[in-house]
Amino acid sequence: MITRKPVERKKLTDTVLLTFGGGSTADFAYKISEKVRRLGLKPIVTKGFAGSSFMSEEEFDYAMSTCMFAISGSGVSLYDLLASGVPTIAVAFDRLQLRTADAFHEHGAVLSAGLVERLTSETLLHYGRGILEHQPLVQEMTEAGKMLVDGKGLSRIVEITRRELWLTSQTETFTAC
Secondary structure, X not given: OOOOOOOXXXXXXXXXXXXXXXXXXXXXXXXXXXXXXXXXXXXXXXXXXXXXXXXXXXXXXXXXXXXXXXXXXXXXXXXXHHHOOOOEEEEEOOHHHHHHHHHHHHOOOOEEXXXXXXXXXXXXXHHHHHHHHOHHHHHHHHHHHHHHOOOOHHXXXXXXXXXXXXXXXXXXXXXXX
Protein backbone atom coordinates (compact mmCIF):
# COMPACT_ATOMS: atom_id res chain seq x y z
CA MET A 1 0.00 0.00 0.00
CA ILE A 2 1.24 3.47 -0.81
CA THR A 3 0.84 5.70 2.22
CA ARG A 4 1.67 9.23 3.22
CA LYS A 5 4.87 9.74 5.17
CA PRO A 6 4.33 8.37 8.70
CA VAL A 7 4.03 11.00 11.41
CA GLU A 8 5.95 10.94 14.65
CA ARG A 9 3.76 10.50 17.69
CA LYS A 10 3.87 13.50 20.04
CA LYS A 11 2.43 14.34 23.43
CA LEU A 12 -1.05 12.84 23.41
CA THR A 13 -4.13 14.99 23.85
CA ASP A 14 -7.65 14.00 24.92
CA THR A 15 -8.71 13.53 21.29
CA VAL A 16 -9.87 10.66 19.11
CA LEU A 17 -9.41 10.92 15.34
CA LEU A 18 -12.46 9.78 13.36
CA THR A 19 -11.78 9.14 9.68
CA PHE A 20 -14.26 7.26 7.51
CA GLY A 21 -13.80 8.62 4.01
CA GLY A 22 -16.66 10.77 2.84
CA GLY A 23 -20.17 10.86 1.48
CA SER A 24 -22.71 8.54 3.07
CA THR A 25 -20.78 8.10 6.31
CA ALA A 26 -21.74 11.51 7.72
CA ASP A 27 -24.48 10.10 9.95
CA PHE A 28 -22.14 7.42 11.23
CA ALA A 29 -19.44 10.01 12.04
CA TYR A 30 -21.99 12.02 14.04
CA LYS A 31 -23.11 8.96 16.04
CA ILE A 32 -19.53 7.93 16.75
CA SER A 33 -18.69 11.47 17.88
CA GLU A 34 -21.35 11.14 20.56
CA LYS A 35 -19.86 7.83 21.77
CA VAL A 36 -16.38 9.36 21.94
CA ARG A 37 -17.72 12.23 24.05
CA ARG A 38 -19.20 9.65 26.45
CA LEU A 39 -15.63 8.40 27.01
CA GLY A 40 -14.69 11.95 28.05
CA LEU A 41 -12.70 12.56 24.89
CA LYS A 42 -12.92 15.12 22.09
CA PRO A 43 -13.64 13.78 18.59
CA ILE A 44 -11.72 15.18 15.62
CA VAL A 45 -13.56 14.36 12.40
CA THR A 46 -11.91 14.49 8.99
CA LYS A 47 -13.47 16.38 6.09
CA GLY A 48 -16.51 15.26 4.17
CA PHE A 49 -18.98 15.13 7.03
CA ALA A 50 -21.87 17.30 8.08
CA GLY A 51 -20.71 19.80 10.64
CA SER A 52 -17.03 19.33 9.88
CA SER A 53 -14.67 21.68 8.14
CA PHE A 54 -11.89 21.01 5.69
CA MET A 55 -8.81 19.54 7.35
CA SER A 56 -5.45 20.39 5.80
CA GLU A 57 -2.67 17.80 5.49
CA GLU A 58 -0.85 19.50 8.37
CA GLU A 59 -3.95 19.39 10.56
CA PHE A 60 -4.48 15.72 9.71
CA ASP A 61 -0.84 14.94 10.53
CA TYR A 62 -1.14 16.79 13.83
CA ALA A 63 -4.37 14.95 14.69
CA MET A 64 -2.69 11.59 13.94
CA SER A 65 0.37 12.47 15.99
CA THR A 66 -1.51 13.58 19.12
CA CYS A 67 -4.74 11.54 19.30
CA MET A 68 -5.21 8.91 22.00
CA PHE A 69 -6.48 6.55 19.32
CA ALA A 70 -8.37 6.58 16.03
CA ILE A 71 -11.59 5.06 14.78
CA SER A 72 -11.21 4.58 11.06
CA GLY A 73 -12.82 3.06 8.04
CA SER A 74 -10.74 0.21 6.67
CA GLY A 75 -9.49 2.05 3.59
CA VAL A 76 -6.33 4.01 2.82
CA SER A 77 -6.41 6.08 6.02
CA LEU A 78 -6.14 2.88 8.06
CA TYR A 79 -2.77 2.18 6.47
CA ASP A 80 -1.59 5.72 7.25
CA LEU A 81 -2.62 5.31 10.89
CA LEU A 82 -0.85 1.97 11.24
CA ALA A 83 2.37 3.24 9.65
CA SER A 84 2.32 6.11 12.16
CA GLY A 85 1.75 3.86 15.17
CA VAL A 86 -1.74 5.13 16.01
CA PRO A 87 -3.84 2.60 17.98
CA THR A 88 -6.93 2.13 15.84
CA ILE A 89 -10.41 0.67 15.94
CA ALA A 90 -11.21 -0.36 12.36
CA VAL A 91 -14.77 -0.16 11.03
CA ALA A 92 -15.75 -1.84 7.76
CA PHE A 93 -18.26 -0.24 5.40
CA ASP A 94 -18.36 -3.26 3.05
CA ARG A 95 -17.16 -6.87 2.88
CA LEU A 96 -13.81 -5.96 1.28
CA GLN A 97 -13.03 -3.54 4.09
CA LEU A 98 -14.10 -6.22 6.56
CA ARG A 99 -11.42 -8.55 5.16
CA THR A 100 -8.82 -5.81 5.65
CA ALA A 101 -9.96 -4.97 9.19
CA ASP A 102 -10.12 -8.62 10.23
CA ALA A 103 -6.69 -9.42 8.73
CA PHE A 104 -5.08 -6.55 10.63
CA HIS A 105 -6.98 -7.62 13.77
CA GLU A 106 -5.66 -11.18 13.44
CA HIS A 107 -2.13 -9.78 13.33
CA GLY A 108 -2.76 -7.66 16.44
CA ALA A 109 -2.50 -4.29 14.66
CA VAL A 110 -6.09 -3.05 15.15
CA LEU A 111 -9.29 -3.85 16.96
CA SER A 112 -11.81 -4.78 14.26
CA ALA A 113 -15.29 -3.54 15.12
CA GLY A 114 -16.76 -5.39 12.14
CA LEU A 115 -19.32 -4.22 9.63
CA VAL A 116 -20.84 -0.84 10.35
CA GLU A 117 -24.43 -2.11 10.02
CA ARG A 118 -23.76 -4.64 12.80
CA LEU A 119 -21.77 -2.30 15.04
CA THR A 120 -23.29 -1.62 18.43
CA SER A 121 -22.54 1.27 20.74
CA GLU A 122 -21.48 -1.19 23.41
CA THR A 123 -18.86 -2.77 21.13
CA LEU A 124 -17.38 0.57 20.20
CA LEU A 125 -17.30 1.78 23.81
CA HIS A 126 -15.77 -1.53 24.92
CA TYR A 127 -12.95 -1.21 22.37
CA GLY A 128 -12.40 2.45 23.23
CA ARG A 129 -12.14 1.66 26.94
CA GLY A 130 -9.81 -1.22 26.15
CA ILE A 131 -7.40 1.12 24.39
CA LEU A 132 -7.61 3.69 27.17
CA GLU A 133 -7.15 1.20 30.01
CA HIS A 134 -4.68 -1.37 28.66
CA GLN A 135 -1.31 0.13 27.79
CA PRO A 136 0.22 -3.29 26.90
CA LEU A 137 -2.53 -3.73 24.28
CA VAL A 138 -1.77 -0.28 22.83
CA GLN A 139 1.96 -1.09 22.70
CA GLU A 140 1.31 -4.40 20.92
CA MET A 141 -1.03 -2.76 18.40
CA THR A 142 1.44 0.04 17.72
CA GLU A 143 4.34 -2.34 17.13
CA ALA A 144 2.30 -4.72 14.98
CA GLY A 145 0.88 -1.90 12.87
CA LYS A 146 4.29 -0.36 12.21
CA MET A 147 5.71 -3.76 11.33
CA LEU A 148 2.93 -4.53 8.85
CA VAL A 149 2.76 -1.06 7.27
CA ASP A 150 6.12 0.65 7.11
CA GLY A 151 5.10 3.59 4.91
CA LYS A 152 7.72 2.77 2.29
CA GLY A 153 5.43 1.28 -0.36
CA LEU A 154 5.98 4.09 -2.85
CA SER A 155 9.77 3.77 -2.57
CA ARG A 156 9.54 0.03 -3.25
CA ILE A 157 7.30 0.56 -6.28
CA VAL A 158 9.68 3.17 -7.71
CA GLU A 159 12.65 0.82 -7.22
CA ILE A 160 10.84 -2.12 -8.84
CA THR A 161 9.83 0.07 -11.79
CA ARG A 162 13.36 1.44 -12.14
CA ARG A 163 14.84 -2.07 -12.20
CA GLU A 164 12.29 -3.30 -14.71
CA LEU A 165 12.98 -0.35 -16.99
CA TRP A 166 16.71 -0.99 -16.78
CA LEU A 167 16.31 -4.71 -17.50
CA THR A 168 14.04 -4.15 -20.49
CA SER A 169 16.38 -1.53 -21.95
CA GLN A 170 19.36 -3.92 -22.05
CA THR A 171 20.26 -5.55 -25.36
CA GLU A 172 20.20 -9.31 -25.50
CA THR A 173 23.63 -10.79 -24.86
CA PHE A 174 22.72 -14.37 -25.65
CA THR A 175 21.13 -16.32 -28.46
CA ALA A 176 18.51 -19.00 -28.13
CA CYS A 177 19.56 -22.57 -28.99
